[in-house]
Amino acid sequence: MNRIEAFEASVHGSQRAQNLLLRRYGIAPTEKNVTALSAYAARVRRTRWWGVAGVLIASGLGWLGPSADAAGWNLSLLLAGYLIGSGVAEFASPTLQHSGSMHAASLSPRAPASLLPSWARILPWLSLVPCLAAPVLLVGDHPVGVTRFKDSSGSVRTSAAWFPPSVLIGTAMFALAALLVWRVTLRALTARPLPLDRVEAARVDILTRALSARAVSGAAAALGLLLLGGLGFLSAEPLMSQVCTVVTDCHYVYAWHHKYSLFQDVGGLMVVAAVLLFWFSRLPRVNRALLRTTTLASS
Amino acid sequence: MRVTVDTASPIPAYEQIRAQVTALADNGVLPAGTRLPPIRQLAADLGLAPGTVAKAYALLEKAGVASTHRRRGTLITDRGVLEPAQQLSELRRAAAAFARSARLLDIDRTTAQEAIDAALDT
Numbered sequence: 001m002n003r004i005e006a007f008e009a010s011v012h013g014s015q016r017a018q019n020l021l022l023r024r025y026g027i028a029p030t031e032k033n034v035t036a037l038s039a040y041a042a043r044v045r046r047t048r049w050w051g052v053a054g055v056l057i058a059s060g061l062g063w064l065g066p067s068a069d070a071a072g073w074n075l076s077l078l079l080a081g082y083l084i085g086s087g088v089a090e091f092a093s094p095t096l097q098h099s100g101s102m103h104a105a106s107l108s109p110r111a112p113a114s115l116l117p118s119w120a121r122i123l124p125w126l127s128l129v130p131c132l133a134a135p136v137l138l139v140g141d142h143p144v145g146v147t148r149f150k151d152s153s154g155s156v157r158t159s160a161a162w163f164p165p166s167v168l169i170g171t172a173m174f175a176l177a178a179l180l181v182w183r184v185t186l187r188a189l190t191a192r193p194l195p196l197d198r199v200e201a202a203r204v205d206i207l208t209r210a211l212s213a214r215a216v217s218g219a220a221a222a223l224g225l226l227l228l229g230g231l232g233f234l235s236a237e238p239l240m241s242q243v244c245t246v247v248t249d250c251h252y253v254y255a256w257h258h259k260y261s262l263f264q265d266v267g268g269l270m271v272v273a274a275v276l277l278f279w280f281s282r283l284p285r286v287n288r289a290l291l292r293t294t295t296l297a298s299s
Numbered sequence: 300m301r302v303t304v305d306t307a308s309p310i311p312a313y314e315q316i317r318a319q320v321t322a323l324a325d326n327g328v329l330p331a332g333t334r335l336p337p338i339r340q341l342a343a344d345l346g347l348a349p350g351t352v353a354k355a356y357a358l359l360e361k362a363g364v365a366s367t368h369r370r371r372g373t374l375i376t377d378r379g380v381l382e383p384a385q386q387l388s389e390l391r392r393a394a395a396a397f398a399r400s401a402r403l404l405d406i407d408r409t410t411a412q413e414a415i416d417a418a419l420d421t
Contacts, residue, residue, distance in 0.1 A: 105344030
């Protein structure tokens with residue numbers, strides 16, 4: 001099964017790809033299992049689209065503050081919508097029902113650690129950085145505007161800028177939302193009952209949980225990186241701020257003015273990393289040991 | 300590993316859970332230190348009331364099979380340490396080995412007892 005097929009299986013309704021995905025994890029591609037996986041893919045795809053559309057509409061109506069020309073902001077909007085949609089999809093997921101009077105359950109505690117690889121448990125915390133940095137950048141007085149001086153020695157025009165407050169507020173809000181949606185969704189994924197009465201159905205359920213956990217973690221981490229990268233991009237203008245007291249005495253406001261291109265480059269790399277992270281987190285990879293726990297019988 | 304509960308059985312569900320977990324711990328399938336699922340998780344998975352699972356856990360705790368810690372949750376205990384009968388049995392085995400060594404070395408009773416007292420004091 002190649003990556004394109006795996007991707008299709010996780011987000012599209014290709015039955016062939018879904019059969020392959022089930023086989024890859026040792027699940028029989030019976031009609032019931034394929035139907036369950038198809039229903040999951042359809043539900044998740046629908047809610048993610050609704051999430052993206054909702055955020056874009058809210059942005060169009062001006063409810064989300066910043067202007068559309070802010071660096072990476074439109075991409076952040078798409079990711080935030082995707083993330084919210086992914087979270088909503090998990091709350092709308094049907095719970096597996098018990099069959100008959102024999103009820104079975106795993107004796108292993110469920111935790112995000114069992115659904116996710118290490119990077120996916122750590123990287124989303126990156127969102128804390130823009131979440132905390134944005135309010136800090138809002139504090140303090142920063143010279144803003146254009147200054148023109150003219151005297152007998154000549155004339156000079158300087159400009160000073162700072163991060164737009166609406167962008168900083170939006171960044172902090174989105175970063176906080178990313179963390180909240182991520183944590184709440186992971187909690188929903190681990191707290192949802194998982195009866196093992198029907199082993200195959202339980203395995204499909206574990207597979208879909210793992211796909212969702214991975215996608216949500218990847219999107220949250222990507223959003224954090226994107227917001228951070230956006231701040232990096234935007235930092236060029238403030239860093240190059242200059243003020244003059246007289247025509248012959250102009251100076252940069254901030255000490256790191258000569259590093260503005262570094263900030264921009266790092267910001268650009270973060271945006272690229274965010275896109276890659278988002279893409280790879282959508283490829284289905286599931287902890288096979290977790291799937292095996294469904295078949296180990298009690299003594 | 301799994302636990303199964305027959306809701307149609309005359310045996311109470313908490314007793315079925317207790318018996319299965321005890322058997323798994325006795326057989327070493329659940330070694331000491333293994334964390335059991337939180338009460339709510341197991342109750343939701345088995346379709347039981349949380350109180351039923353809590354009762355099973357309380358019985359396991361009472362029997363020394365499991366112990367509950369505030370942060371780590373409910374863990375399978377090292378029963379060799381907790382069960383008095385097993386403790387005594389282990390001690391007697393160790394004492395017999397000590398006595399054998401003392402006889403082989405031709406150590407008299409007083410010296411052997413002094414050695415035990417010294418070891419206990421350290």
